[in-house]
Amino acid sequence: MKKIIIAILFVPFLGLAADNFLEFGDVNFGRDFKEKSKWIFKLGSETIHYVSKFPEYKGEHVTVESEEADNVNGYGLSLGRDFYLGGGVSTSFQISGLYSKTLDKVTGKAAKDINIDFSEVRTAHQMTAYEASFALNYLFDYKVVDIQPFIEFGAGAGEVLNQKEYHRRGFPSETEGSEEYNVSVKEKFALTRLSIGINFISYKGLMSYIKVSSVPIFITKRETDGRTNLKGTAVYQDVSSKDSSLNEKQNLTMISIGIGSYF
């Protein structure tokens, strides 16, 4: 992961190295684009620290807490317009989409020397969100790569599907030795976002960025669907529920890195 981050942040440098090798003079982004308004396109990788809510459960090989924090990884895509205000200051308006999908699978082998998949826990998160955002940028016009710190505000909406599946097979000599936990929780939310970050921009407008965001979300609807079963009983418990009038706040942290282009 670290290598990928470094590779992405190196994007503008690579572009310069390949296209302007041994050229002298100020040939960077500032010369061509600095005092102009332009379109911007960004594509990035997002990691969101998300707290899921599941019905509690204590099985032989898994314990599900009512709240579980996971990192959800995905892609972000945005398109916008950058307006030059003067003195290195610009502002940009963007619309963005986010799609995240993360699967964490833990296979329980019976023993080190017994190659049997005896239990399995799958935790999956799938998040989609869209938003409109506004950013204030200031460009430091350096010779090789321009550096542009920015602060960004956004608002939007989204939904997340959290799923947890667990099963234990049970031994043949056990009575009702199997276990199951199969629950999916769908949440709808509104979001606001405050981000700070840095763009690294090469002379042709090729850029990379990194930003850290605080994302308060307001969960408005939660729908839980599923059933559970414990060892020793054949009874399955239905844990389905529906709450359409929630106003539950959760603060998410998001880290984004990516590349983009001014054009």
Place this chain on the structure above:
Amino acid sequence: MKKWMYLLIIFIGAMGCDEFTEEYLYDENDPEYALALQLAEQECISGATIFNVLDTAGDFLNTEQEGKIYKISQDANNPTTLYVYIQQVTASAMTIAVNSSETGYRKIINFTKTNHDELLAALKTMACNSLYDDYVSVSGLDDNDQAKLTWKRESIGKADDDDADDIPELYDRETNVYVFDKDLPLLFYYWNAEKTSKRVLEEDAAEVETKSVITITDVTSEQDCDQDNSSSSIPITACDFNDVTSFPTCDVTVNSTIFSTSSYGNNLISLSSTNSKTCTLLQSAGVTIQN
């Protein structure tokens, strides 16, 4: 083009964020460990094609084998030829006559359906119970024709006394590879084999290795019968099973748990005579303990 390469880097990075891990639930000290072993064995057995094949092939109601004659040849290290005739097959037993120029091998073997089932059960356990992995392995579990059992056994006469090489000073070791073939009665595994013996019986002596390869072929003509029996003092040809009344009758005992140790000389089957005579399966080169 370059930009698309960079996009690709991101996609690959994001895709690689799914996590797959494994954990071990039990160890030898847990009571569930024995149950897990049992489950693994059951799964291995039910998933192995060859066991169903051998089970079906051992259907004694199928009299296809009746009347067939096989020639069993052991190679030059201990040259022996046996002729085996499937005299009779009933639902409960198979009568097998064995003839040879060596009178000690002549016998009538009563191989029962129970023997067949016990032998197959032992093979299943040897193949699928990991407790015996150190000295037993079975290949061909997904095969439709035959399974190959490799079984290592040893007897240590004197343990290593110099700690230099961790090799005992005196030992007898044998590695036998047996083939269980669906086209032959299961008992024939003993004659469808390669038996290798390695031994040091005197201190500071070099290891002596001997090997016997035993093969089974169908007898399809009289010529197949005569050549190895020409020097016989017994006035019957090897394939003539009309007068076998003087042959000892032998019952088969399957030693169902004998593979729980790796002792030299352990055999899955043993023969016992019903009329106080000797029942010997086959003596191979270098193998001192035989039925």
